[in-house]
Amino acid sequence: MDILTGMNQAIDYLEDHLTEEIETKELAQLAHCSEYHFKRMFSSLTGIPLSEYIRRRRLSLAVYDLKETDLKIIDVAVKYGYRSADAFTRAFYAMHQVLPSHVQRGEASVVTYSRLTLHLKIEGGISMKYRLVEKDSFNIVGLKKRVAIQFEGVNEEIEKLAQRITPEVADELIELSNVDPKGIINASTHFSEGRMEEQGELDHYIGVATTLDTHHSFDELNVNAGTWAVFESTGPQPETLQNTWGRIYSEWFPTSGYEAVEGPEILWSDQQETDQTEYKTEIWIPVKKVID
Known part of the structure; x- marks a missing residue:
């Protein structure tokens, strides 16, 4: 298995478990590489650290829960790993620049962060010595x-x-x-x-x-x-x-x-x-x- 296929399998697993505790060790095993290499490759290929990707994806899914479900803000906060509504609100505002309560009432729109699929990009057919x-x-x-x-x-x-x-x-x-x-x-x-x-x-x-x-x-x-x-x-x-x-x-x-x-x-x-x-x-x- 090439590393890119393994990385995408790890992302698939990550996406299926965003409401749970995610261990880098599990993701690295799915990608058939060490934790060190997995984190380096993920950051290199996506441009952001793994922890930041998980944070953005959770806060993007939280937008849907706020808009489309009857969950309270504290329930959404706990669902995505925050211990209090205040901590969730601070993180949500830092990313979306609006309060979760405004989104919940339909008073604001946000731009969410979509899931990633990794592709190999080789430009120009230039050899690497x-x-x-x-x-x-x-x-x-x-x-x-x-x-x-x-x-x-x-x-x-x-x-x-x-x-x-x-x-x-x-x-x-x-x-x-x-x-x-x-x-x-x-x-x-x-x-x-x-x-x-x-x-x-x-x-x-x-x-x-x-x-x-x-x-x-x-x-x-x-x-x-x-x-x-x-x-x-x-x-x-x-x-x-x-x-x-x-x-x-x-x-x-x-x-x-x-x-x-x-x-x-x-x-x-x-x-x-x-x-x-x-x-x-x-x-x-x-x-x-x-x-x-």
Whole structure:
């Protein structure tokens, strides 16, 4: 079973149980993948976190109950998992910008959030160059900062972190670099739940991959042994790189037979290129084979 079919089966189950407690573990089992990969894939393919999708769908179904049934507001609130009418009213207003009592009396109209069906979208028949690499455990050693998630433009916090990598610090780090990807790398990990809505934070490292005992004052991230999918991106930056990131989750993962596992996502850039608008980059993502 491909991951997209499994994801749609999970959504079918979710839709049938919106008035019940929904465990991510159950949805992931239906999709034949880990909870971590399920949440990442769901957010990547839909653009919203799983928890937000469930919230929107419940509050959309609540509109029907308010309009078409004799249920009291507190009954509708309890039906969709709210402990009080006040909590339900606040959530309902935040989404619909009207009070549930106004909808119940027919004094307002709302726009509901429809259920999703996921489809694979491949544009232009452009090939994606990648390779699979088996790696022993290693460390990422360098400087770390917790930063806001930001898709476009210059992330000022990461820029400030990069400014701390002086030529002297870079030379010291490069001396420690003894495993691929060689040289200075960027790595992001420990993402907040709202990553795909450009919300929350992540830990960002600028440093090197190494197996050496450092005994330095740098920040250090231990990385487990495993399989990595390495994707090449060559072209105008940052547009090409952002496009590659999107295609990895919307095209490669749904059909590859692999799923993402917890661990840092690494970005390596060819520092030797002279044209810095079109330099070669590699995206390293830890993965494992999906077991049907």
